[in-house]
Amino acid sequence: MSGPSTYEPKSGFTKWMDERLPIIRFGGDLMDFPTPKNLNYWWTFGGILAVCLAIQIVSGIVLAMHYVANTQMAFASVERIMRDVDFGWLIRNIHANGASMFFLAVYIHMFRGMYYGSYKAPREVIWILGVVIYLLMMATAFMGYVLPWGQMSFHGSAVITNLIGTIPLVGDTVKTYLMGGPAIGDPTLNRFFSLHYLMPFVIAGVVVLHIWALHVPGNNNPTGVSVKDVKKDTVPFHPYYTVKDGFAIILFLIMFAAFVFFFPNALGHADNSIEANPLQTPAHIVPEWYLLPFYAILRAITFDIGPIPAKLLGVIAMFGAIGILFVLPWLDTSKVRSMRYRPVARSVFVVFVFACVGLGFCGANDPDKLVFKTQADTLALTYNDTNGHPQREVFDDYNAARAKMSNLPPTAGAALEINSVGFKWLWLSQILGAIYFLYFLLFLPLLGVIEKPKPRPASIADSVRKKHGSAPAAAVAAE
Amino acid sequence: MRLAKLALAGLAALAVSAIAIPALAQEHGPAAGGEAEHAASGGEHHLLEPKGGWPHEDYFGTFDQNQLQRGFKVYQEVCSACHGMKLLSFRNLGEQGGPFYDARYPNPNDNPVVKQIAATFVNQIPSIDPDSGDPVKMPAKTSDRILGPYANDIAARVLNGGALPPDLSVITKARHGGAGYVYSLMEGYVAPPAGLTVAAGQHYNAYFGGDTAASWAGDPRLKPPGGFLAMAWPLENANVTFDDGTPTTKEQMAHDVSVFLAWAGDPKAVARKQMGTAVIPFLILLSILVFLSYKAIWRNVEH
Amino acid sequence: MSEHGSKTAPAAGVHAGETRRDFIHIAAATVTAGGVAAVAWPFVQQLAPAGDTRALSSADVDVSKVPLGSEIRVLIGGQPFFIRHRTPAEIASAEAGDTAQLRDPATDDSRLVKMQDGNLNRAILVTSGTCTHLGCVPVGPAQGSVGEFGGWYCPCHGSHYDTSGRIRKGPAPKNLAIPKYEYTSPSMIKISL
Numbered sequence: 010m011s012g013p014s015t016y017e018p019k020s021g022f023t024k025w026m027d028e029r030l031p032i033i034r035f036g037g038d039l040m041d042f043p044t045p046k047n048l049n050y051w052w053t054f055g056g057i058l059a060v061c062l063a064i065q066i067v068s069g070i071v072l073a074m075h076y077v078a079n080t081q082m083a084f085a086s087v088e089r090i091m092r093d094v095d096f097g098w099l100i101r102n103i104h105a106n107g108a109s110m111f112f113l114a115v116y117i118h119m120f121r122g123m124y125y126g127s128y129k130a131p132r133e134v135i136w137i138l139g140v141v142i143y144l145l146m147m148a149t150a151f152m153g154y155v156l157p158w159g160q161m162s163f164h165g166s167a168v169i170t171n172l173i174g175t176i177p178l179v180g181d182t183v184k185t186y187l188m189g190g191p192a193i194g195d196p197t198l199n200r201f202f203s204l205h206y207l208m209p210f211v212i213a214g215v216v217v218l219h220i221w222a223l224h225v226p227g228n229n230n231p232t233g234v235s236v237k238d239v240k241k242d243t244v245p246f247h248p249y250y251t252v253k254d255g256f257a258i259i260l261f262l263i264m265f266a267a268f269v270f271f272f273p274n275a276l277g278h279a280d281n282s283i284e285a286n287p288l289q290t291p292a293h294i295v296p297e298w299y300l301l302p303f304y305a306i307l308r309a310i311t312f313d314i315g316p317i318p319a320k321l322l323g324v325i326a327m328f329g330a331i332g333i334l335f336v337l338p339w340l341d342t343s344k345v346r347s348m349r350y351r352p353v354a355r356s357v358f359v360v361f362v363f364a365c366v367g368l369g370f371c372g373a374n375d376p377d378k379l380v381f382k383t384q385a386d387t388l389a390l391t392y393n394d395t396n397g398h399p400q401r402e403v404f405d406d407y408n409a410a411r412a413k414m415s416n417l418p419p420t421a422g423a424a425l426e427i428n429s430v431g432f433k434w435l436w437l438s439q440i441l442g443a444i445y446f447l448y449f450l451l452f453l454p455l456l457g458v459i460e461k462p463k464p465r466p467a468s469i470a471d472s473v474r475k476k477h478g479s480a481p482a483a484a485v486a487a488e
Numbered sequence: 489m490r491l492a493k494l495a496l497a498g499l500a501a502l503a504v505s506a507i508a509i510p511a512l513a514q515e516h517g518p519a520a521g522g523e524a525e526h527a528a529s530g531g532e533h534h535l536l537e538p539k540g541g542w543p544h545e546d547y548f549g550t551f552d553q554n555q556l557q558r559g560f561k562v563y564q565e566v567c568s569a570c571h572g573m574k575l576l577s578f579r580n581l582g583e584q585g586g587p588f589y590d591a592r593y594p595n596p597n598d599n600p601v602v603k604q605i606a607a608t609f610v611n612q613i614p615s616i617d618p619d620s621g622d623p624v625k626m627p628a629k630t631s632d633r634i635l636g637p638y639a640n641d642i643a644a645r646v647l648n649g650g651a652l653p654p655d656l657s658v659i660t661k662a663r664h665g666g667a668g669y670v671y672s673l674m675e676g677y678v679a680p681p682a683g684l685t686v687a688a689g690q691h692y693n694a695y696f697g698g699d700t701a702a703s704w705a706g707d708p709r710l711k712p713p714g715g716f717l718a719m720a721w722p723l724e725n726a727n728v729t730f731d732d733g734t735p736t737t738k739e740q741m742a743h744d745v746s747v748f749l750a751w752a753g754d755p756k757a758v759a760r761k762q763m764g765t766a767v768i769p770f771l772i773l774l775s776i777l778v779f780l781s782y783k784a785i786w787r788n789v790e791h
Numbered sequence: 792m793s794e795h796g797s798k799t800a801p802a803a804g805v806h807a808g809e810t811r812r813d814f815i816h817i818a819a820a821t822v823t824a825g826g827v828a829a830v831a832w833p834f835v836q837q838l839a840p841a842g843d844t845r846a847l848s849s850a851d852v853d854v855s856k857v858p859l860g861s862e863i864r865v866l867i868g869g870q871p872f873f874i875r876h877r878t879p880a881e882i883a884s885a886e887a888g889d890t891a892q893l894r895d896p897a898t899d900d901s902r903l904v905k906m907q908d909g910n911l912n913r914a915i916l917v918t919s920g921t922c923t924h925l926g927c928v929p930v931g932p933a934q935g936s937v938g939e940f941g942g943w944y945c946p947c948h949g950s951h952y953d954t955s956g957r958i959r960k961g962p963a964p965k966n967l968a969i970p971k972y973e974y975t976s977p978s979m980i981k982i983s984l
Contacts, residue, residue: 046789046790047791067834068834071837074837074838075837075841085574085575088575088657088658089841089843091756092575092576092580092755092756092842093841093842093843093844094837094841094842095836095837095839095841096834096837097841098759098760099760099763099833100833100837102760244789244791248785248816249785249789252778252782252785252819253782253786255782255823256775256778256779256782259771259774259778262771263768263771263775266767267764267768269764270760270761270763270764270765270767270768271547273760274661279661279662279663279664282658282661282662282753283662284655292697386709388707388708388709407706407709407710425708426708427708427709473790473791474790477790577842577843577846579842579846580842583842595845597845597846597849630846631843631846770826770829771826774819774822774823774826777818777819777822778819778823780815780819781815781816781818781819784815784816
């Protein structure tokens with residue numbers, strides 16, 4: 010909760026500086042900011058994200074010294090970085106895996122916000138700025154992935170730009186302006202490089218706004234109960250949370266290092282080590298893992314609704330899945346912030362999280378393939394009968410199928426194929442996609458009204474005392 | 489501690505997905521460039537492994553320099569007839585960790601073995617005659633790339649029946665299974681099972697990507713694994729004499745060239761793992777120090 | 792309760808405890824700083840010339856192709872070098888005179904590299920093509936202007952070099968530098984940066 014500054018310049022220099030540019034005061038106030046003392050480790054991910062952004066910017070600027078944004082040279086320039094530039098392999102691995110780490114942290118950060126009600130009044134703008142950051146991250150990551158100019162880079166960007174082309178009226182123009190030509194090529198690569206360099210700084214700017222907006226009401230906390238008494242409920246950000254965030258950042262870096270040094274390619278695709286060939290499409294085009302849930306939602310809509318084609322509906326659903334996050338503060342009707350005290354909502358939230366992860370798996374697989382088979386494969390014989398109607402007969406025995414096939418006239422156009430029966434990835438995408446949207450559009454609005462929440466603690470200090478079993482009225486332990 | 493169990497489950501799920509997503513992804517899959525991911529999804533052949541497996545893929549794995557030299561010789565005498573490695577230069581062969589590294593020549597450009605190897609690749613490098621200005625082909629120097637024998641992709645296709653021999657610089661990163669894929673391919677030229685029609689100019693390989701359904705006359709559920717490729721078994725008539733006296737067998741050549749290509753695709757792998765072996769324990773030590781600092785700071789605050 | 796400000800004072804006189812606790816903070820901060828420095832090193836080192844740049848730092852030149860009385864100029868790593876085929880008169884003038892009085896004393900012999908048989912090839916002079924004043928490229932016989940001492944003339948600020956590339960007149964402080972080179976055969980030299 011913002012309040013008057015408590016900084017007092019002590020030395021001659023600091024007094025002089027304070028009268029001209031109060032930047033030390035600004036830093037001092039940030040460090041002294043009263044922060045709830047009961048924050049758990051889910052709250053460390055904001056600091057982790059700031060470090061991720063810094064890592065991506067520094068490693069990216071360094072890579073930009075060696076990368077060449079030209080379709081003839083891009084792939085080779087990346088390999089040159091890996092082989093010839095001193096420590097180039099390290100910096101490239103950091104940047105590529107750093108993007109994945111960035112998204113991992115942002116998803117945990119967002120899930121934290123959803124669980125503890127950090128998006129609720131008066132923190133709606135913090136949440137909305139956060140969704141803006143998320144969108145910018147997705148755009149940055151998408152363009153960054155195009156730069157190595159591998160098969161996935163090229164064909165993945167072709168898929169996404171084609172999707173944008175389905176938007177009515179403006180779609181084709183936007184698509185052409187995005188590509189800089191009739192297809193993905195040199196103009197595209199050059200402008201993607203320029204924008205990819207620019208966007209992280211835009212993200213940094215929005216992050217400043219995000220943190221500024223946070224410092225007005227102050228941090229949320231696991232109880233969802235607002236700070237009542239600054240002395241009893243809060244501690245200064247430094248050193249209490251600088252050291253806790255520092256610890257969490259180091260643990261995060263250990264995981265990051267494991268990927269960079271031991272599994273640098275685990276989160277990527279082998280196909281992206283093949284130089285882009287516009288004439289040959291890879292068997293399965295997939296985006297990076299952090300975009301998979303939206304890819305699943307995109308491909309889940311296979312039916313037209315009225316005049317709107319399935320392809321456009323898929324695009325609308327995909328953008329809708331992100332867009333709905335903007336209005337989350339108004340969809341959740343509950344007066345209680347933290348799901349710690351909303352047992353039903355908490356269970357529904359867990360299902361929602363598993364749906365998101367599940368959608369990720371769906372996005373990685375071909376929608377027509379099977380999650381599991383419900384029976385062993387059989388054979389299907391398709392042919393046109395004497396009236397010209399298509400027929401399909403299922404056989405288990407190959408010889409029987411062949412016998413039937415040889416009895417048919419050549420005009421029947423008989424063909425034999427495998428008949429796999431089971432549960433398709435497509436259906437799983439549709440179910441999980443429905444759960445995703447229902448969470449926002451049905452469960453949250455409904456639960457706020459019908460759920461009876463558990464009693465909340467009177468204050469943060471009270472909840473901490475209860476946890477440690479000390480008497481509420483007695484003075485707080487050894488201060 | 490309320491959410492702790494759930495948190496652990498969630499993190500476990502995320503960790504599992506980080507590894508499982510690439511594995512589940514698809515059959516001729518992407519993912520897991522060098523780190524020993526065998527073909528995961530059902531329906532695909534498990535890749536072959538030589539005796540002893542792939543030690544270079546271990547956490548502390550290194551390359552045997554003799555094996556790299558043997559593998560390079562196989563490349564030079566068998567594969568370079570059609571395949572280039574244009575993202576490598578000859579001097580890379582003499583770098584630390586490479587097949588011809590010699591501590592007496594820290595600058596690989598001076599390495600005489602590398603110079604000699606480069607010189608054997610005659611008429612390779614497109615250049616300009618300094619006297620007449622005409623385009624001309626020069627013998628390679630150590631600073632030159634290991635270009636393929638063809639002037640461009642069109643020429644390559646014309647001389648190979650329409651098929652383009654891929655560049656081998658990063659082939660082990662570009663194929664699911666890495667060195668295992670190359671090895672399986674070399675060992676996978678088995679006789680096509682009865683009922684499989686092999687088109688003229690094509691060859692059946694049990695480990696090549698693709699679909700044999702269209703050429704299979706039997707039960708579609710029992711279609712043979714693998715696919716067809718334009719390259720005949722390159723080791724069929726190959727008889728590379730190894731300088732270190734290792735007996736020449738088809739399996740030995742397949743093994744050695746796979747390891748050489750794995751090195752070529754990721755020459756910094758050993759250095760990378762060595763640095764990781766220093767960085768991660770350092771970070772663990774640092775985390776303990778910072779944790780103690782954290783505990784000390786919070787000691788007197790009930791939270 | 793913990794007020795604003797940093798470390799809370801402990802209850803009873805645990806001065807030793809406080810020092811111990813301070814020590815852990817200093818230790819943690821120091822090791823972190825060390826880690827940051829170690830991370831910064833690769834990011835700085837990547838600015839160094841990369842492998843391929845280092846590889847292109849030498850060139851072979853066929854000196855038998857240089858016309859008598861003239862020179863050829865080559866670029867290695869972006870830097871110019873002169874290979875001059877001196878006439879007997881030019882060689883004589885390079886060897887004559889008291890070199891100790893020069894602004895940058897050097898004998899002509901000291902500016903030549905022996906061939907593989909141990910002899911000096913006085914006809915061929917190899918120098919850097921960068922004027923030691925402010926870095927212009929002097930003009931020479933091919934441009935028709937050899938200055939007052941028969942070698943090279945730098946038009947930027949009027950430095951004159953003799954037939955051994957030594958500075959004789961003008962603002963340049965040093966002679967034209969002799970690069971690192973060796974004879975790989977009687978007619979081929981390899982110049983390295």
